[in-house]
Amino acid sequence: MRINDIIGALNQWAPPAYQESYDNARLITGSPELQLQGVLVSLDCTEEVVQEAIDKGANLIIAHHPIVFKGLKSFTGKNYVERTVIKAIKNDIAIFSIHTNLDNVHTGVNRMICDRIGLQNCKTLAPKSGLLSKLVTFIPTEHAQNVLDALYAAGLGHIGNYDECSFQVKGTGSFRPNDQANPVIGKNNERELVEETRIEGIFPSHIKGKVVAALKKAHPYEEVAYYLTALENENQEVGSGMIGELETAIPTASFMNLLKEQFNLKVIRHTAFHKTEVKKIAVCGGAGSFLLGHAKGAGADVFVTADFKYHEFFDAEEKIIISDIGHYESEVFTKELICNFLKEKFANIALNLSEVDTNPIKYF
Ligand SMILES: [Zn+2]
Numbered sequence: 384m385r386i387n388d389i390i391g392a393l394n395q396w397a398p399p400a401y402q403e404s405y406d407n408a409r410l411i412t413g414s415p416e417l418q419l420q421g422v423l424v425s426l427d428c429t430e431e432v433v434q435e436a437i438d439k440g441a442n443l444i445i446a447h448h449p450i451v452f453k454g455l456k457s458f459t460g461k462n463y464v465e466r467t468v469i470k471a472i473k474n475d476i477a478i479f480s481i482h483t484n485l486d487n488v489h490t491g492v493n494r495m496i497c498d499r500i501g502l503q504n505c506k507t508l509a510p511k512s513g514l515l516s517k518l519v520t521f522i523p524t525e526h527a528q529n530v531l532d533a534l535y536a537a538g539l540g541h542i543g544n545y546d547e548c549s550f551q552v553k554g555t556g557s558f559r560p561n562d563q564a565n566p567v568i569g570k571n572n573e574r575e576l577v578e579e580t581r582i583e584g585i586f587p588s589h590i591k592g593k594v595v596a597a598l599k600k601a602h603p604y605e606e607v608a609y610y611l612t613a614l615e616n617e618n619q620e621v622g623s624g625m626i627g628e629l630e631t632a633i634p635t636a637s638f639m640n641l642l643k644e645q646f647n648l649k650v651i652r653h654t655a656f657h658k659t660e661v662k663k664i665a666v667c668g669g670a671g672s673f674l675l676g677h678a679k680g681a682g683a684d685v686f687v688t689a690d691f692k693y694h695e696f697f698d699a700e701e702k703i704i705i706s707d708i709g710h711y712e713s714e715v716f717t718k719e720l721i722c723n724f725l726k727e728k729f730a731n732i733a734l735n736l737s738e739v740d741t742n743p744i745k746y747f
Pocket residue numbers: 448668669670710714
């Protein structure tokens with residue numbers, strides 16, 4: 384198996400197109416063509432983690448946080464980023480980062496946090512728009528189902544818990560083939576009217592190439608008529624944070640204890656417990672203060688996240704309890720999430736969870 388086989392599966396789960404603009408989720412070192420020897424999954428990639436990969440015979444590190452975030456201009460080993468990259472390259476270790484794309488998919492980091500807390504009815508807190516497109520095409524009616532099946536197989540027509548979503552209406556298509564044309568229906572230089580079915584459906588914009596290729600392959604016409612439109616709709620399954628509910632309301636202090644247990648916390652930084660009981664919980668792994676407005680707007684009792692600054696805590700304004708559990712602590716179980724995904728997909732690969740505690744923050 385090649386490293387690219389693993390990357391392909393991860394990219395299907397958390398498409399790189401869903402990462403934030405500032406991110407660098409990708410293969411950072413190593414060739415995708417390398418034969419896979421073993422995988423090491425970690426939250427961060429540091430020199431110690433690269434050494435761990437060498438020791439464990441793994442030549443692919445899958446790290447949530449990208450070691451290279453912005454452009455490097457030298458490789459002299461003057462800081463930990465350069466040293467980590469140099470060590471990986473010298474030892475033929477591939478480093479792959481699956482970062483905000485895994486935060487943004489509804490089966491990713493935030494779902495893992497919701498599951499650990501035991502939340503139900505989980506939804507994306509801030510769904511993203513601008514990620515969907517619509518295809519409209521016209522097919523001779525007797526071929527319509529064939530073409531539609533090919534479009535579904537390519538990924539068209541998936542909305543939430545439904546697939547094979549489309550709309551069809553019958554009508555009359557008109558065309559006139561010229562001298563050079565080789566028409567399936569009709570004669571050269573003669574107007575042709577054909578009973579056609581107009582089919583429309585939505586798909587994630589990043590699979591446009593695949594959808595159009597499937598359409599052209601399955602459609603019987605020499606020239607396929609179709610329109611592509613970019614949509615403003617939100618994609619409910621892609622976006623930042625998540626919100627869900629506990630099975631029943633529980634005392635606020637009990638909820639904090641639950642967090643401590645589930646995330647192995649020594650300490651939680653939080654705002655005043657203005658509510659004695661809580662039920663509706665918003666979450667965001669890692670730095671989540673940008674979602675406070677969404678969490679308040681959605682009526683969450685508590686917002687579980689990390690990296691809040693002093694002044695940002697004031698913004699809770701007794702409308703929500705901010706619960707800052709620490710960046711590392713909120714995301715460290717991402718390792719298990721990735722490992723479990725790979726275990727299901729690939730039965731026979733050597734999978735290792737990193738044992739290095741990469742948290743740079745210590746509590747005295
Ligand atoms: Zn993070």
